[in-house]
Every structure is written in C-alpha cells, then in structure tokens.
Amino acid sequence: MTANWKGRTVGMNPPEPIVNLGTPTSVNLDAIMRELSAFHIAPPDRAGEIPLIRASSCNLILIVSDRNEAETMSPVLADVAEWHPCRSLLAFRQQDGITGQMPMQAWIRVQCRPQPGGGPQVCSEVITLAVSPEAAAGLPNTLLSLLMPDLPVFLYWRSAKDAGWNMARDLARAAGTLIVDLQTSLRHEGEVRSMLALLEHLPQGVALRDLSWQRLTAWRDLIAQFFDSRTARSLLQDLDKVEIRASSSPGENIPYPALLLAGWLISRLGWNEISAQRKGTTWISRRLTPGGEVQLGITSAESGTPEAGVLAVSLKTRGGASFSVVFDPENECMTSADSTGEGLTHKVPLPAKGEAEMLIAELSLPDEDAVFRAAFSAAAALEKSFQ
Amino acid sequence: MDDANPLRHGRRMSRSPAPCVMVIFGGSGDLTRRKLVPALYRLSQTRSLPGGFTILSLSRTDLAEEKYRDGLRQTIVESGTTPDPSTWDTFAHGIHYLSGDYRLPATYERIKQLLAEYDLHRGTAGNRIFYLAASPADYAGIIQNLGDTNLAREREDAPGWRRVVVEKPFGRDLESARALNQVVERYFHEDQVYRIDHYLGKETVQNLLVFRFGNGIFEPIWNRRYVDSIQITAAESIGVGTRGAYYEDAGALRDMIQNHILQLLTLVAMEPPPDFAPNSVRDEKVKVLRSIPPPSVEEVEQIAVRGQYGPGFIMGKAAVAYRQEKNVSAESNTETFAAIRFTIDNWRWADVPFYVRTGKNLAKQATEIAILFRRTPHRLFRQYTTEMVSNVLALRIQPDEGIALKFVVKQPGQAMSFQPVNMEFQYGSTFGMHLASAYERLLLDCMLGDPTLFNRADSVESAWALVQPFIDAWTGPLAAPVATYASGSWGPPEADELLEREHRRWRFL
Numbered sequence: 001m002t003a004n005w006k007g008r009t010v011g012m013n014p015p016e017p018i019v020n021l022g023t024p025t026s027v028n029l030d031a032i033m034r035e036l037s038a039f040h041i042a043p044p045d046r047a048g049e050i051p052l053i054r055a056s057s058c059n060l061i062l063i064v065s066d067r068n069e070a071e072t073m074s075p076v077l078a079d080v081a082e083w084h085p086c087r088s089l090l091a092f093r094q095q096d097g098i099t100g101q102m103p104m105q106a107w108i109r110v111q112c113r114p115q116p117g118g119g120p121q122v123c124s125e126v127i128t129l130a131v132s133p134e135a136a137a138g139l140p141n142t143l144l145s146l147l148m149p150d151l152p153v154f155l156y157w158r159s160a161k162d163a164g165w166n167m168a169r170d171l172a173r174a175a176g177t178l179i180v181d182l183q184t185s186l187r188h189e190g191e192v193r194s195m196l197a198l199l200e201h202l203p204q205g206v207a208l209r210d211l212s213w214q215r216l217t218a219w220r221d222l223i224a225q226f227f228d229s230r231t232a233r234s235l236l237q238d239l240d241k242v243e244i245r246a247s248s249s250p251g252e253n254i255p256y257p258a259l260l261l262a263g264w265l266i267s268r269l270g271w272n273e274i275s276a277q278r279k280g281t282t283w284i285s286r287r288l289t290p291g292g293e294v295q296l297g298i299t300s301a302e303s304g305t306p307e308a309g310v311l312a313v314s315l316k317t318r319g320g321a322s323f324s325v326v327f328d329p330e331n332e333c334m335t336s337a338d339s340t341g342e343g344l345t346h347k348v349p350l351p352a353k354g355e356a357e358m359l360i361a362e363l364s365l366p367d368e369d370a371v372f373r374a375a376f377s378a379a380a381a382l383e384k385s386f387q
Numbered sequence: 388m389d390d391a392n393p394l395r396h397g398r399r400m401s402r403s404p405a406p407c408v409m410v411i412f413g414g415s416g417d418l419t420r421r422k423l424v425p426a427l428y429r430l431s432q433t434r435s436l437p438g439g440f441t442i443l444s445l446s447r448t449d450l451a452e453e454k455y456r457d458g459l460r461q462t463i464v465e466s467g468t469t470p471d472p473s474t475w476d477t478f479a480h481g482i483h484y485l486s487g488d489y490r491l492p493a494t495y496e497r498i499k500q501l502l503a504e505y506d507l508h509r510g511t512a513g514n515r516i517f518y519l520a521a522s523p524a525d526y527a528g529i530i531q532n533l534g535d536t537n538l539a540r541e542r543e544d545a546p547g548w549r550r551v552v553v554e555k556p557f558g559r560d561l562e563s564a565r566a567l568n569q570v571v572e573r574y575f576h577e578d579q580v581y582r583i584d585h586y587l588g589k590e591t592v593q594n595l596l597v598f599r600f601g602n603g604i605f606e607p608i609w610n611r612r613y614v615d616s617i618q619i620t621a622a623e624s625i626g627v628g629t630r631g632a633y634y635e636d637a638g639a640l641r642d643m644i645q646n647h648i649l650q651l652l653t654l655v656a657m658e659p660p661p662d663f664a665p666n667s668v669r670d671e672k673v674k675v676l677r678s679i680p681p682p683s684v685e686e687v688e689q690i691a692v693r694g695q696y697g698p699g700f701i702m703g704k705a706a707v708a709y710r711q712e713k714n715v716s717a718e719s720n721t722e723t724f725a726a727i728r729f730t731i732d733n734w735r736w737a738d739v740p741f742y743v744r745t746g747k748n749l750a751k752q753a754t755e756i757a758i759l760f761r762r763t764p765h766r767l768f769r770q771y772t773t774e775m776v777s778n779v780l781a782l783r784i785q786p787d788e789g790i791a792l793k794f795v796v797k798q799p800g801q802a803m804s805f806q807p808v809n810m811e812f813q814y815g816s817t818f819g820m821h822l823a824s825a826y827e828r829l830l831l832d833c834m835l836g837d838p839t840l841f842n843r844a845d846s847v848e849s850a851w852a853l854v855q856p857f858i859d860a861w862t863g864p865l866a867a868p869v870a871t872y873a874s875g876s877w878g879p880p881e882a883d884e885l886l887e888r889e890h891r892r893w894r895f896l
Contacts, residue, residue, distance in 0.1 A: 213399075214399070217399050217400070218434060220394065220397075220399075220400060221400060221401045221403065221434040222434060223394060224392060224394035224395050224400060224403070225403055225434070225437050225438070227392050227394060228392055228395070228403055228404065228405045228406070228437055229405040229406055229437075229510060229512050229514075230390070230405070230512075230546075231512060231546075232510070233390075233392055236393070236394075265394075268393045268394050268396065269393060269394075331473055333471070333473055333474060335477075336438055338438060338439075338510070340510060344438045344439055344509060344510065345438065345477060346437070346438025346477050347473050347474045347476070347477040348431065348432060348434050348474060349432060349471055349474055365398065365399075369397065369398060369399065370397075371396055371397030371398075371399075372397070
C-alpha cells in the first residue's frame with residue numbers, strides 16, 4: 001500500500017509492519033533507521049520524479065487510544081508536517097493481532113510535499129508503534145530512543161485520561177512540552193476536576209499547552225480590545241458582573257472552556273475569591289476586585305453544537321457600561337458590541353480550526369505560555385471552589 | 388494596576404491599537420485602493436483593529452461615500468480576497484469619504500469637524516494618523532495646513548496622539564528633502580513622523596536583523612577579514628507599465644537606490660545596536676550611511692553604470708523599449724537600470740566593496756543580498772582543481788524568501804572532485820504560513836507608535852546626500868547618453884565590466 005500525499009504517490013505504508021522484530025519489548029531501532037535511510041538514498045525510480053529533501057524541525061509524539069484513532073490522525077500529521085517537517089511517533093495499545101513474539105510492531109511512512117514552483121520535495125517521517133498491553137511499560141523508552149536528536153520534542157496526549165497519566169507524565173518529563181485538548185477529551189462526570197488536579201502537578205520544567213486555550217484566543221482578543229483605550233481601561237476596575245455562556249458539557253461538568261476563560265480574567269485582573277455556589281446549570285463566584293466586587297457567572301447552555309465551547313461573554317460596569325462578545329456558529333463569526341460609543345458593533349470571522357491547524361500553532365511556540373499557566377491554575381482553583 | 392491593558396499580556400494575543408482615525412490624503416489613488424485599504428481590511432479580519440477604527444479618505448474626486456466603499460470592496464475582490472458580507476459591513480461602516488481641495492483651509496476645518504464626530508461616536512479619543520498618499524508635490528501644503536489648523540500638534544490639555552505617515556518619495560533630491568523635513572519639523576515632532584519605506588515591512592527584511600544578531604555564528608565572520616564583497620540586487624522583470632509619467636521624473640536611482648537598496652545595505656552593514664529600541668536601531672543605520680564616502684561628480688563614472696531598456700524578450704514575450712512606453716519621452720535619458728559600487732569607511736568594512744544593482748525589464752524578478760566570503764588562504768587542493776569557489780550566503784528577499792549557504796563538498800567516488808552545493812532555508816517550506824504584507828505590518832506599527840521600521844529625518848537626508856552626486860552627474864549638462872540594454876538581459880555590459888575590473892562577477896540569479 002502506498003500513501004497518497006496531495007495527489008502524489010510518494011511513500012510506503014504497508015498494512016503489515018515493514019519492521020517488526022521478535023524481541024519481547026522493543027522494536028529494532030537500527031532496522032527502522034536503515035529503512036528510513038534507504039528511502040531517502042533511493043527515491044522512487046519513476047520518470048519525472050522530483051528529488052526529495054529529508055527535513056525535521058522537531059519531534060512530535062502522539063499517544064492515541066487505538067488503531068482507529070491512529071488512522072484518523074494520519075491526515076492530521078500529514079498537514080502538520082506540511083508546516084513543521086518533523087518526525088512523528090504515533091503510539092497506541094493493541095489487544096489483537098500482536099503476538100507474544102512481537103509485542104511491539106512498527107510502521108514507517110515517509111510523507112513528502114511538493115514545493116510550489118517546483119524544487120525538491122520536503123519529506124518527513126511518521127513511525128507508528130502498536131504495543132501489546134504487556135509491553136506498554138517499555139513504550140516510553142522506545143519512543144525516546146526513536147527521537148531525532150537535538151530537536152524540540154512535543155508530546156500530544158490526545159485522549160487525556162487518568163489511566164494513562166503515569167506514562168504521559170514520564171514522557172512529558174523527557175519531552176519538555178505536553179499538549180492536551182481538554183475541551184474535547186473531558187467527557188465524563190468528574191473528569192474536569194481530576195484532570196485539572198493532575199495537570200496542576202506536572203513535573204518541574206514541563207510546559208503545558210491546551211488546544212482549548214488556543215480556541216479562546218479570539219475571545220481574549222476581542223475582550224481585551226474593549227479596554228485598549230486609556231479611557232476604557234479605567235472601566236476594568238468598575239466591572240461588577242461578568243457572564244460567560246458556554247455549550248453544555250458532558251455529564252454535570254462545569255463547561256471547561258468557560259472555566260478557563262474565567263481563570264484568565266481572574267488571574268489577569270487579580271480578583272480574589274469571596275464565595276462560590278452552583279445553581280443548577282449556573283456556577284456563580286463572587287470576587288473581590290481593586291474597585292469593589294464582581295459577580296462572575298458561568299452558564300452551561302444547550303446548543304446545537306456541543307463542541308462550540310464559549311458562546312457568549314458579557315461584561316457590565318457599575319456605571320452602566322456594557323460590553324459583549326457573541327459567537328454566531330452559523331456564520332462562523334463573532335460580534336463584539338460596546339455600549340460606550342454609539343453602540344459600536346464589530347464583526348470578525350471565527351472559522352472552526354481543525355486539529356492540524358491548532359497543532360501547527362502549538363509547534364510554533366517555543367516555550368511556556370505564562371499567561372495560560374496562570375489562567376489554568378486560576379481555573380483549577382475556581383473549579384475547586386464549587387466543591 | 389499600571390497603565391498597560393492587563394488583558395493584553397501573553398504571546399498569543401494580537402497586537403491591537405487603541406481606536407483611531409486614519410485620514411488618508413489621496414483616498415481615491417492607486418496606493419490607497421490597492422495597498423492601504425486591503426491591508427487594513429486584513430488587519431481587521433485578524434482582530435488587530437478595534438471596532439472603533441475609522442478611515443477618512445480625502446480626494447479631489449467627487450464621489451458618493453457608498454460608491455467609494457463599493458469601489459474599495461471591488462478592489463479587495465480583485466486582489467483575490469472576497470470579503471465576507473457581514474464582517475465587511477462592520478468594517479465598511481467605519482470608512483468615510485470626503486471630497487475636497489487639499490490646498491484650502493476650509494477642507495481642514497471640515498476634517499476637524501468630522502474627527503470630533505468620530506471621537507464622540509466611535510471612541511477614537513483624539514487618536515489620528517494623517518497618511519500622505521497624495522502626489523508628493525502636495526505633501527508640504529498638506530502638512531502646513533494640518534499645522535495651521537491645529538491638527539498636527541499633540542497637546543497636554545487634549546487627549547490622543549497625532550501621527551503623520553509620509554509615503555516615498557520623500558523629496559526628489561537632497562535640497563527638496565531638506566526643505567520638506569523643515570516643513571514637517573515645523574508642525575510635528577520627529578517621534579510623530581513615520582516616513583514609510585514598504586521594503587522595511589517585508590518579513591525577510593526584518594529577519595535580517597534576527598539572522599545577524601540572533602545567531603552567534605555569523606557575527607564573528609561578518610567583517611572585512613572574512614567577507615570579500617557584498618552584492619545587493621533588486622531586479623524586476625516588468626517595465627514601467629502605467630507609471631511612465633512618474634518614472635520619467637524618478638528613474639532607478641530615486642525609485643530604488645536612494646530608499647530600498649540603501650536601506651537593505653544599512654541593515655547588512657550596521658553595527659549591533661545596544662538594544663532593540665527604535666532609535667538604537669535607527670542610530671546604527673544612519674552611521675552606516677554617513678560612513679559611505681559620497682563620490683565627486685567626476686568619480687561617478689568610475690563606480691556607477693546606468694542603463695535604459697531597449698526592446699527585447701522577457702520569458703519569451705516581446706517587450707518594447709522604455710522610450711516607447713506610455714507617458715515616456717521618445718528622447719528620454721532616464722535610467723531604468725543602475726549599478727553602483729559603494730564602500731564603507733569604517734573598521735568593519737574597509738576595502739569591502741558593496742555592489743548594488745537594480746533595474747526594470749531584466750531577465751527575472753529577484754531581490755537578494757549576497758555575502759561573498761573570501762577564499763581559503765591556503766590552496767590545499769590545488770593539484771585537483773584550478774579554482775575553489777567562494778562560500779556565499781544569499782539572503783533572498785523575494786520571491787522564494789529564504790536563505791542559502793553555498794559551500795564545496797567532495798563528490799562521491801575515487802577521484803578528488805569538488806562540487807558546490809547549497810544548504811537552503813525557505814520561509815515557505817519551513818513556516819508555510821501566509822506572510823503578512825509589508826503594509827499590514829507597517830500600518831499596525833504606526834498605530835501602535837513603533838517607528839523602528841520607519842525612516843528618520845537624518846536617515847532620509849543622509850541617503851539623499853549619498854545619491855546626490857549620481858543625480859548631478861547623470862542629469863548635468865555634461866551627462867553622457869544613457870546606455871541601452873536589451874529587455875530580458877541583466878543590464879548593460881558596462882555593469883559586468885564594473886565588477887570584472889576587480890576580478891569579480893555578478894551572481895547569476
């Protein structure tokens with residue numbers, strides 16, 4: 001079987017492992033490297049074939065739950081490699097089809113991208129590892145030995161679950177950057193609380209990233225924009241009511257994106273807790289601000305698009321000024337409205353971002369995002385206050 | 388709480404200014420329609436402009452506001468972007484058009500009234516940018532009128548800031564540039580003035596500073612000890628097109644060398660600034676210009692070549708001669724090509740020639756800076772090869788933005804054979820992202836009050852002082868007729884001879 005990449009047949013991705021060795025807990029690394037080198041030394045011998053360049057700007061480790069999920073990630077990785085040529089290591093546990101003789105199996109795929117205007121194709125590699133449950137303990141070391149040396153390492157723990165925490169933590173310690181997507185991975189009752197608690201205690205030196213934070217960037221931009229002028233900035237101290245409406249979460253979870261946005265406001269504006277209570281699908285926290293008190297409310301709303309995340313934010317001051325940002329899922333745009341002028345409204349597009357696009361953005365950031373980390377800690381504390 | 392917006396912290400946030408009004412003189416012109424408004428629209432789409440951002444376009448043309456907006460929308464469509472109806476509507480709501488004569492004080496009184504209305508209704512709070520995109524002949528009059536009607540000065544008792552953006556050309560020689568600077572300085576402080584050179588907004592040009600001063604390995608060899616020469620090329624494969632009237636009066640020297648090319652040269656040659664503050668960077672750039680000895684009029688012939696394109700073929704298509712272009716005199720002596728050898732009299736660059744060339748209707752479009760390194764001091768492999776090539780570091784500005792390093796390797800095999808190879812970095816391959824246009828970057832910088840990428844008065848005058856001898860030599864009564872080169876070539880043969888005299892060659896691009 002061959003892998004198609006932008007309509008070109010460029011590599012190989014056999015259904016059967018092309019490199020699998022009978023040792024109990026590890027694949028043969030030399031064999032994998034030989035296989036990759038062979039591809040680059042001897043590109044497919046076809047008339048008119050464009051020469052290849054092997055390129056890597058980072059390593060990306062992906063932990064997924066099973067083969068199906070691994071297959072869905074294939075096009076995502078291809079898109080990521082288009083922007084960040086990288087070595088991707090994709091690992092999952094597999095119950096069936098792996099015998100005791102081959103507890104780890106590896107597939108290698110090389111994906112190449114033609115450059116606009118001709119020139120050599122830029123190629124990067126995906127190594128997929130299927131691991132039997134008995135060999136799972138050996139997976140972290142195997143993954144680490146397959147990394148391209150001297151390049152940044154990102155770990156994307158796609159289905160963040162309590163059960164996989166130990167392995168994710170160990171890999172994150174080696175990788176330096178752990179990427180999660182809590183908005184989509186927290187699906188069951190109580191998961192928000194337990195996952196926030198775990199991620200709050202990541203090993204020292206590990207940068208945490210959350211794709212949910214990226215989805216909030218447009219919201220943060222438009223909210224911040226209300227207060228860019230010096231005159232409007234003084235109104236920040238005068239805020240007395242903030243409401244965040246978000247699409248309902250599975251189970252009885254507080255909507256995580258709204259929680260994170262609230263954490264951002266709390267951490268940036270220095271709001272201290274006075275009281276917290278839950279009323280059905282609304283969570284209300286009273287906070288002490290430099291200018292008085294503010295009521296911060298989060299409402300879980302039924303919406304046609306459960307993955308929509310935050311739907312609306314409104315901010316009101318004691319003096320009667322109000323600011324709002326509302327998402328229109330149908331037109332994929334956001335409208336911000338400011339009552340201080342002539343009731344100005346401003347519309348900007350907010351097209352849905354795919355997973356690849358968000359990963360690409362994360363891989364472009366070199367290190368810890370301190371504002372996110374503070375917002376995340378404040379969100380965790382806020383969630384705890386509702387217990 | 389300090390003065391900064393606490394919600395603006397964090398690296399993912401868009402850079403976004405406080406609401407302001409951009410008053411554009413020359414609102415119906417090509418620059419406004421093709422560059423400024425599309426750039427502003429893209430900024431609004433990326434959440435870099437606040438809802439209250441307002442454009443007041445001025446022009447002598449009598450136009451209904453709705454028709455003006457429709458025309459702008461159409462231009463954006465033609466540029467390849469189809470504005471989304473709902474987001475365009477809120478953006479267009481902030482676009483206003485005023486027909487008026489720039490010479491009349493009454494026009495400025497009307498501007499004042501409109502600005503006061505925007506402050507009230509759109510929250511622009513006294514923040515204004517006056518963008519001079521009109522004919523350069525009108526610049527001084529507009530500035531004077533802005534000053535006389537109290538639109539220029541920032542006052543402690545009135546809120547907001549005032550800035551003026553002056554498009555190139557800033558003057559047409561040293562004398563006129565000085566005169567314009569004097570008018571500007573009469574009404575604006577230097578920190579309110581943004582003399583724009585869109586080349587400096589290009590991503591790859593900004594990367595020059597990062598490449599030089601963000602990497603430890605290049606700066607130690609960035610000097611006369613290791614560098615043999617530097618070549619800067621800005622080649623265009625198109626002619627003057629519809630700009631014949633403008634170009635007749637400008638020529639390659641004024642159009643490209645006085646601004647774009649000298650700016651590139653300063654970025655390559657400048658010393659590391661102590662910090663990245665606007666004036667620290669600009670101070671170092673001016674020092675470079677002042678270190679280049681201007682030639683006497685007699686010396687010009689020794690170090691410079693000019694040419695004008697004749698008929699020929701470019702990429703297989705027939706091209707007419709410059710003198711046959713629209714709005715060009717049949718006896719024109721204007722240069723469409725210029726090549727100059729500069730030297731910089733300082734410790735770092737003594738005896739290193741900087742060869743620059745620019746032209747229209749050349750073989751291909753290519754802008755690059757090439758650092759050509761000295762050959763190895765000892766010819767270790769002389770029995771195998773007669774000549775080892777120099778290492779070259781090529782910084783490509785456009786197209787295919789990127790960096791290439793040429794070095795020599797041994798070809799595999801029993802024989803000792805050598806081959807030069809390129810190690811390439813390409814922006815497109817590595818980042819693959821849409822690069823913001825130079826105008827997007829510069830307009831936003833101006834709104835945010837960052838003049839780093841704009842030219843200061845002393846820089847503009849130093850550049851004019853440097854090219855003035857060439858202007859005098861090429862336009863004086865004793866000026867020799869301009870040499871002709873075939874369209875589609877790399878310029879007149881004299882340009883090759885300029886380097887051959889020193890046993891060098893232009894890079895083949």
